Amino acid sequence: MSGLPGCPECQSEFTYEDGEFFVCPECGHEWKTGGEPTEASDGPAIRDANGNALADGDTVTVIKDLKVKGASLVVKVGTKVKNIRLVDGDHDIDCKIDGIGSMKLKSEFVKKA
Numbered sequence: 077m078s079g080l081p082g083c084p085e086c087q088s089e090f091t092y093e094d095g096e097f098f099v100c101p102e103c104g105h106e107w108k109t110g111g112e113p114t115e116a117s118d119g120p121a122i123r124d125a126n127g128n129a130l131a132d133g134d135t136v137t138v139i140k141d142l143k144v145k146g147a148s149l150v151v152k153v154g155t156k157v158k159n160i161r162l163v164d165g166d167h168d169i170d171c172k173i174d175g176i177g178s179m180k181l182k183s184e185f186v187k188k189a
Contacts, residue, residue: 083098124136125139125184126187134188135160
């Protein structure tokens with residue numbers, strides 16, 4: 077139909093071109109237009125609010141005040157979070173924040189430091 081190749085991971089036909097990459101919106105797989113797989117082929121790349129790829133062990137900064145569910149605490153803008161761990165799910169970052177403890181964050185509310 078569109079002339080674009082199907083996704084090599086899930087065989088979806090709904091791929092689109094993004095610069096020099098093809099992207100599958102169904103599984104998140106990205107690959108170069110030359111057919112060479114990228115580091116994102118391990119799974120969907122988790123990106124921060126600015127579009128930078130995140131990895132385990134990165135340090136990020138919170139860009140918005142975040143209320144902590146079930147507590148009267150707030151994670152303030154500018155809070156640095158060190159040594160993050162990427163996980164699958166709605167909240168894709170596991171971390172520990174000083175003064176609060178273990179938390180799960182959404183990558184859209186952080187930027188890479």
